[in-house]
Amino acid sequence: MASLGRNSNITESELRSLHQEVFRWALYCADFNHDLAKDAVQQTYLKIVEGTAYFGGKSSLKTWLFGVVRLTARELRRGQERYVAGATHDTDELLDETEELPDETFAESDWEYVDAEAVERALNELSLLQREIVYLVFYRDMPLSEIALVFDVSIGTVRKQYHRAKARLAGLLESGEAGGKDGNKGGMMNVARNYS
Amino acid sequence: MLQEIIRDLYDRKHEQLPDASFESCFPGTGVKSVRAERRFIPFTLAASLLLVIAVLLLFQDYGSATGGQMTALQQALRDSEVLGLSPGQADTLAHQLEPFEAAPDTGMKGRLLARLLDNRDLSLSNMQAVAITGLVGNWNTSEVSASDEADWLNDVQLGTFMADCSTYCHGAAGIESLDYSYLSGYLVDCFGSRSAVSGVMKCGLENTSRGVRDGGVN
Numbered sequence: 001m002a003s004l005g006r007n008s009n010i011t012e013s014e015l016r017s018l019h020q021e022v023f024r025w026a027l028y029c030a031d032f033n034h035d036l037a038k039d040a041v042q043q044t045y046l047k048i049v050e051g052t053a054y055f056g057g058k059s060s061l062k063t064w065l066f067g068v069v070r071l072t073a074r075e076l077r078r079g080q081e082r083y084v085a086g087a088t089h090d091t092d093e094l095l096d097e098t099e100e101l102p103d104e105t106f107a108e109s110d111w112e113y114v115d116a117e118a119v120e121r122a123l124n125e126l127s128l129l130q131r132e133i134v135y136l137v138f139y140r141d142m143p144l145s146e147i148a149l150v151f152d153v154s155i156g157t158v159r160k161q162y163h164r165a166k167a168r169l170a171g172l173l174e175s176g177e178a179g180g181k182d183g184n185k186g187g188m189m190n191v192a193r194n195y196s
Numbered sequence: 197m198l199q200e201i202i203r204d205l206y207d208r209k210h211e212q213l214p215d216a217s218f219e220s221c222f223p224g225t226g227v228k229s230v231r232a233e234r235r236f237i238p239f240t241l242a243a244s245l246l247l248v249i250a251v252l253l254l255f256q257d258y259g260s261a262t263g264g265q266m267t268a269l270q271q272a273l274r275d276s277e278v279l280g281l282s283p284g285q286a287d288t289l290a291h292q293l294e295p296f297e298a299a300p301d302t303g304m305k306g307r308l309l310a311r312l313l314d315n316r317d318l319s320l321s322n323m324q325a326v327a328i329t330g331l332v333g334n335w336n337t338s339e340v341s342a343s344d345e346a347d348w349l350n351d352v353q354l355g356t357f358m359a360d361c362s363t364y365c366h367g368a369a370g371i372e373s374l375d376y377s378y379l380s381g382y383l384v385d386c387f388g389s390r391s392a393v394s395g396v397m398k399c400g401l402e403n404t405s406r407g408v409r410d411g412g413v414n
């Protein structure tokens with residue numbers, strides 16, 4: 001299969017093999033807007049073919065593609081809608097890498113009887129960066145080191161945001177603040193935590 | 197447990213939205229067309245704008261006489277270096293000359309010349325009026341253009357035409373006589389060939405004499 005112009009180290013078949021994962025990631029970055037996701041993937045491929053995005057081989061191709069798609073989707077979203085609340089805090093959070101991390105208070109196996117809607121609402125309360133990390137860790141099983149490459153930030157930043165995201169999720173699910181319009185006060189109706 | 201819930205959550209979201217095929221995203225299929233369309237839109241707008249400007253300019257320059265389509269006569273009037281008309285004058289004239297060109301008849305040249313000279317709005321010189329009359333009168337037999345004017349002067353019809361001019365100009369308002377020496381000089385200046393003009397002059401004078409003697413010719 002022919003290589004792609006300036007990106008001579010990428011072949012069309014490689015892109016094809018990663019396409020589904022890339023597109024699903026684009027869907028997530030586009031807040032599940034199908035047209036926007038398709039645009040993001042198209043423009044990503046175009047950047048690759050035209051050489052405006054160059055794969056230097058410092059990470060896996062998939063990781064690099066995820067990074068390009070994320071930035072492209074962000075470019076497309078900018079102006080179409082306001083970034084979700086919390087995104088504006090990302091910059092400050094990224095700069096604050098020296099802050100001591102909170103204690104580990106969250107373990108995936110700790111939760112039982114968690115209501116899916118409550119989880120979704122809780123996820124929506126996270127900052128954009130935190131949600132993206134949760135998605136990549138929980139859904140894509142991507143290591144934090146790779147996520148750092150996708151976001152082009154230090155692994156310390158990713159680790160810190162990941163822990164904050166989990167703590168925030170735990171807090172929201174316990175307190176029931178992610179209860180949406182109905183309030184869902186007393187979140188223990190939906191969540192029971194196993195402290196064992 | 198929570199991870200499973202999140203997985204299920206995103207699985208459901210992905211299931212609701214079909215994946216786009218690789219072909220529909222990769223350049224050479226969908227992408228280039230999208231890019232082309234994005235480029236085509238401003239290009240089309242720019243082309244449309246230029247077209248509108250061109251049409252407006254066309255109507256501004258040519259529209260008064262023919263509603264936008266320039267006739268051969270109009271073009272000849274504009275091209276004629278001898279006449280030295282502005283585009284606006286040429287267009288106005290072409291409009292006024294249309295009836296004469298469309299239906300030439302006996303005595304037309306004389307009437308036309310008189311009309312041209314009478315029309316103070318046009319502010320034509322005597323020589324311009326004469327030349328225009330000849331242009332219209334000889335239109336059907338001589339494709340007159342700037343490059344053909346020297347040949348046109350050699351046409352014997354010009355002699356006839358000049359005779360007509362002489363005959364009618366004597367009686368035209370504001371024109372007491374047609375100064376052949378002036379006309380000759382003017383034509384020589386225009387075409388740079390005295391020999392070409394002299395023959396015409398001679399022919400014209402002869403015709404003038406005959407015309408006066410016969411009471412006018414066409």
